Amino acid sequence: MSHDSRTALRICPLCEATCGLTLTIEGTTVTGARGDRDDVLSQGFICPKGASFGGLDSDPDRLRTPLVRTDGVLREATWSEAFDLIAARIPALVQEHGKQSVGVVLGNPNVHTMAGGLYPQLLLSTLGTRNVFTASTLDQMPKHVSSGLLFGDANAIAVPDLDRTAHLLLIGANPLESNGSLCTAPDFPGKLKALRKRGGTLTVIDPRRTRTARLADRHVAIRPGADALLLAALTQVLIEEKLADPGALAEHLDGYDELAEAIEDFTPEAVAAACDIDAGTIRTIARELAAAPAAAVYGRIGSCTVEHGTLASWLVDVLNILTGNLDRPGGALFPLSATARAPRAAAPGKGFALGRWASRVSGHPEAKGELPVVALAEEIETPGEGRIRALVVVAGNPVLSAPDGDRLDRALAEGLDFMVSVDPYLNETSRHADVVLPPPPPSQSAHFDFALNSLAVHNQVRYTRAAVPLQDDRMAESEILARLVLAVGGMHGAAPEAVDDMVIAATLERAGLPEEFAAELTGRTGAERRLDLMLRLGPYDLTLEGLLAHPHGIDLGPLKPRVPQLLKTRSGRIELFPAPIAADLPRLREALDERPTGLVLVGRRHLRSNNSWMHNVASLRGGSNVCTLQIHPDDAARIGLADGATARITAAGGEVEAPAEITDAVRTGVVSLPHGWGHSRPGTRMSVAETGPGVNVNQLLDGTLLDPLSGTAVLNAVPVSVAPTL
């Protein structure tokens, strides 16, 4: 370390684990990162991505200034030029073509930034558009829908109590690579090992023998897309064999008899062939689940981004409920974050409605106020009233992350009058923008996990201020988004704090508190003052000052039962068998007889990669982090494909070529490609990523396959054909 080096704490924003990092800083550059041993949640854990924080932070390809398109070319511009242009264009478009003419895309990193937790909702309410698309319909929307229907609250998501459970049934998740999702748990691998060590059991359902599966007592290589059938059969066994015992939840349940009747025919024998799992194994899994002193069923990407994603997500909770494990220590519990509204008395709520409106072109029902991302391109391309003419993208790269990127790419290039991207990189999506607004690197940003704290396996709260002062030419992302709200809303030129003051005033009014309360809030920025208010109104009576006094965070204790206070259904009860689910069940019954005749595609994640935007960090590249087609030796032999040879993969949306990686880690009948690759489009500035671009797996999808209840794209269990290239 040189004489001027120092350390600073920073919560890692690179995945859902939210590890506390201790950064080494020389001058204004982050030169190292290690796990913060005193962090109340992560206790020193770090992964290779967190360790590469410095490289990612100081990536020379990060944009330093806004870009503004003049004469067709994106050029560096000042912040005022950028916002002046937005203020000149968007309100005028809305004036002429109406509110629906502006679409909004919110990408995944919004859950990893403080700004993303505070401003997008205001952007949407200011614009008043229904053309809202987020990464959720490429991801967890099925879980929101099933939670909305079961509990009346789309954000009431139970997480497995990893530290106390005795039995974990893990479906379509690979936390050894992903570090966990909808389950914030630093050192997920360590927690799985600890579960085994204390005598607990781990069962993994995955068509691939992943690193997670290799840790398990039992790995079941299910046929992709069949999880809802498996879960229905597990439920059927619990009911038929009288193993169901919801325990304390019994008095809060509605619909048990209807459920029992509806799934009667999903017996292990009936689903076995479709799942390619023998009926005896299914019965054993169900019995073990029921017999465990405490157990949790947990499903993730492989159970969500499939044709029956909502049914599978619902059945995960049904199993937790029927075994008495929902809302019980050691089972699956609802976290209570420090910025959540303080719990209210148990009472009926407003319930959760689906399909309150529909997309203009294909009539896809909304879910949670969103339309499916797969509908974005057609909403830009198809003429008529309500066509999207301007697009605001915040932290999203749908050209790579959503199905049929080529089509979306063309729509963005040819179909828009105006586009704004808030993004640190000039990438496959932002290259189409007329204005790119780059947030500062993470070291120059404060961090608070508004979303992920409500998914954490242990209640806690942490806040880290910027580790490095904001450079002169930079603008904090909170300020960028506040100014964006003002510019699109016809209030350009007002102070960005005005946005925060409005929110604070509205929040105080709702809480029945006097306006003057605002004067008591502390914080250096509007965002901090809002955090302070949320902490004060939250369930733990905290303040920003109090939190700042605990730089490694405050431990708020293990998860506790929250039913019935948490329920917001109209009945005030858990709706075990909601009508939209009942209406979708016949589709699952049809799947009993379906058998794929050819190969199906599934995805995979690599520890040292993250969706589409981390391939530009040289130190994270290489090794197993490559875009190869994994294929079983038997399938490869049948096709005549040699290891390392180029495979051509063809499907409804197009074709791509990738090197074959022959491995029996994928089951027969299944091939796997990772997503987020395909960095070969011109006009981007990702100089490292483009040296080994890989291919875009999502080009194989045409966007027609989706889970109808949630609008979530089918990204797994997609029929493909594979051949060697000549």
Ligand SMILES: Nc1nc2c(c(=O)[nH]1)N[C@H]1C(S)=C(S)[C@@H](COP(=O)(O)OP(=O)(O)OC[C@H]3O[C@@H](n4cnc5c(=O)[nH]c(N)nc54)[C@H](O)[C@@H]3O)O[C@H]1N2
């Ligand atoms: N085939 C297939 N496709 C998938 C998936 C899959 O499993 N298989 N997974 C899906 C899932 S789960 C998800 S969540 C989506 C993700 O879909 P997206 O959110 O569209 O994709 P990301 O690659 O996460 O892109 C995030 C963008 O945010 C930018 N960014 C990074 N940090 C910041 C920041 O601090 N502020 C701002 N404003 N921008 C930032 C990046 O440069 C990038 O442009 O992809 C989905 N696509």
Ligand SMILES: Nc1nc2c(c(=O)[nH]1)N[C@H]1C(S)=C(S)[C@@H](COP(=O)(O)OP(=O)(O)OC[C@H]3O[C@@H](n4cnc5c(=O)[nH]c(N)nc54)[C@H](O)[C@@H]3O)O[C@H]1N2
């Ligand atoms: N290193 C890294 N970490 C990440 C990300 C990343 O890109 N890289 N992305 C982040 C994001 S946005 C998310 S949403 C999370 C996702 O977190 P996870 O859900 O843990 O992500 P995956 O590693 O994609 O695991 C999905 C698993 O499902 C399996 N699968 C595919 N189809 C099926 C099926 O039909 N049935 C079953 N049972 N299994 C199936 C796949 O083989 C794969 O092993 O990870 C987050 N963390």
Ligand code: SF4
């Ligand atoms: S596990 Fe996730 S949060 Fe923790 S260091 Fe790695 S990338 Fe960061």
Ligand SMILES: [Mo]
């Ligand atoms: Mo995701």
